[in-house]
Amino acid sequence: MRAALTAETIMLATEDVLRRYGPGKATVVDVARALGVSHAAVYRHFPSKSALREAVTRRWLGRAHEELAALATDADRPPPGRLRAWLIALYAAKRHAATTDPELFATYRVLAQENSAATAEHVTALLHQLAGIIAAGLASGDFAGDDPAALARTVFEATAAFHHPAHVAEWGGPDRDDALADVCALVLRGLRTAG
Amino acid sequence: MRAALTAETIMLATEDVLRRYGPGKATVVDVARALGVSHAAVYRHFPSKSALREAVTRRWLGRAHEELAALATDADRPPPGRLRAWLIALYAAKRHAATTDPELFATYRVLAQENSAATAEHVTALLHQLAGIIAAGLASGDFAGDDPAALARTVFEATAAFHHPAHVAEWGGPDRDDALADVCALVLRGLRTAG
DNA sequence: CAGATTACAGATTTCAAGATCTGTAATCTG
DNA sequence: CAGATTACAGATCTTGAAATCTGTAATCTG
Numbered sequence: 001m002r003a004a005l006t007a008e009t010i011m012l013a014t015e016d017v018l019r020r021y022g023p024g025k026a027t028v029v030d031v032a033r034a035l036g037v038s039h040a041a042v043y044r045h046f047p048s049k050s051a052l053r054e055a056v057t058r059r060w061l062g063r064a065h066e067e068l069a070a071l072a073t074d075a076d077r078p079p080p081g082r083l084r085a086w087l088i089a090l091y092a093a094k095r096h097a098a099t100t101d102p103e104l105f106a107t108y109r110v111l112a113q114e115n116s117a118a119t120a121e122h123v124t125a126l127l128h129q130l131a132g133i134i135a136a137g138l139a140s141g142d143f144a145g146d147d148p149a150a151l152a153r154t155v156f157e158a159t160a161a162f163h164h165p166a167h168v169a170e171w172g173g174p175d176r177d178d179a180l181a182d183v184c185a186l187v188l189r190g191l192r193t194a195g
Numbered sequence: 196m197r198a199a200l201t202a203e204t205i206m207l208a209t210e211d212v213l214r215r216y217g218p219g220k221a222t223v224v225d226v227a228r229a230l231g232v233s234h235a236a237v238y239r240h241f242p243s244k245s246a247l248r249e250a251v252t253r254r255w256l257g258r259a260h261e262e263l264a265a266l267a268t269d270a271d272r273p274p275p276g277r278l279r280a281w282l283i284a285l286y287a288a289k290r291h292a293a294t295t296d297p298e299l300f301a302t303y304r305v306l307a308q309e310n311s312a313a314t315a316e317h318v319t320a321l322l323h324q325l326a327g328i329i330a331a332g333l334a335s336g337d338f339a340g341d342d343p344a345a346l347a348r349t350v351f352e353a354t355a356a357f358h359h360p361a362h363v364a365e366w367g368g369p370d371r372d373d374a375l376a377d378v379c380a381l382v383l384r385g386l387r388t389a390g
Numbered sequence: 391c392a393g394a395t396t397a398c399a400g401a402t403t404t405c406a407a408g409a410t411c412t413g414t415a416a417t418c419t420g
Numbered sequence: 421c422a423g424a425t426t427a428c429a430g431a432t433c434t435t436g437a438a439a440t441c442t443g444t445a446a447t448c449t450g
Contacts, residue, residue: 005393027441038395043443113364154377158353166361169308182349190385200424222411233425238413 005037007045007055014056015104023107028052054118057108061122064093065129072129079137083155083191084184086133090126091162091180095171109165126163127152134191143191151191158187200232202240202250209251210299218302223247249313252303256317259288260324267324274332278350278386279379281328285321286357286375290366304360321358322347329386338386346386353382 013034017026028049032039046052071086098105112119131152137143145151161167162180170176208229212221223244227234241247266281293300307314326347332338340346356362357375365371 028443029441039442040396040444041394044393047443049442150377151381153374154381157356157374158378158381160362161352161355161359164356164362167355167359179348179352182345183353186346186349186353186382186385188385189388190381190383193384193388223413224411234412235414235426236424239423242413244412 005035005041005045009035010042010045010052011056011059014052015060018053018056018107019101019103022103023053023110050116053107054111054116057104057111057116058118058121060104061108061118061125064097065122065125067093068126068129072133075136079133079140079142080188080191083130083133083137084188086129087155087159087162087184088177088180091159091171094163094165094168098165098168098171105165105168109168112165123156127156130156137191144193145191155187155191159183200230200236200240204230205237205240205247206251206254209247210255213248213251213302214296214298217298218248218305245311248302249306249311252299252306252311253313253316255299256303256313256320259292260317260320262288263321263324267327270331274328274335274337275383275386278325278328278332279383281324282350282354282357282379283375285354286366289358289360289363293360293363293366300360300363304363307360318351322351325351332386339388340386350382350386354378 010031014026014031017030017034020026021030028042029039031052032042035042042052046055068086068089071082071089074082077085097108108119127149131148134143134145134151134155135148138145138148143151156163159180161170162176162183205226209221209226212225212229215221216225223237224234226247227237230237237247241250263281263284266277266284269277272280292303303314322344326343329338329340329346329350330343333340333343338346351358354375356365357371357378
């Protein structure tokens, strides 16, 4: 007897298919073939191909959040250093994902261009972590200002070159780590004085 | 008698053809047709299609520089305000170009993805203007630091979301002007203290 | 009847052909 | 002989028919 067909197993198979064929070529028929079922069976668990693609990407992005969440809530480290470490880890995670899992990253990139709910949630989750670090900095007096959420969004925008998927092509280049360090330094100086 | 075939007239015709068909469909045969000459005549003035495309884009970008150069060298305005005005004008110029001349902007975007010499020069020119403003700020004591070129690059990176062509899709959205104002404010606060 | 399958219509994609394009060379013309 | 044209080979693009895919509905099965 075959294992029960669940949303979970479908998403696992979809990840494999996406990794193998990429977002442009992967079809739900491919997914069904990989599972040894008819494609209509897949539609019992996901209302559409794009919903399936979103669910898979959401899971994939969720795994990345966990690592970063640990850094964001590390109360042992003073907020400025924590912010710097978080931004560097975010960049490292994105670059790592882009190089080791290019097809899933490409899927994510497609969803980002389409303003999907999955990527919106991803951004929201990251902004929430960022706001937490900044709120800690405001509380400790390391940062100046009064709206951690707004400051988080601004810091996120200012570092877009190091996490926005549209910039993947640049992440391979030399001096990118130094460039991020410089932007971090500038941003941290900006956060220290009144906003 | 027909006007002499010069690089200038070829570039003008190419601009029209690019505007009409976009970078994906425009061919040098189209350009030659528009000029009423054979396509081989075009190859007498430009070594390749991509060289022609680059030349046209370089000219187009050059026109944008001129406006900004006036702002960058406006000694009447104190450097912080000048920097803010310059960044806002840069964003406005890019957004305007993207909306009023979408096909030429698309051409520019293609070249940017291909790391062409034309776009590299464009970036260099912008960084030069930016470094000029920052150098003025360092001289006046409004900014702290010792390397205007490095600071210029850092400011440029931090504002990528508002001038990098990969972000066009976002420029239409609401609150983009506010977002830029916030990033400008953060960057300016960062520049004021020692770097 | 929950969960899967087959069947199907309309949209999208593939594929091979022919057409068009790029870039070069040989040729023409004033 | 400067400046253009025609001619051409190989690469790329169009085109339309066949295949495949998406999503739904009707049907089967334990």
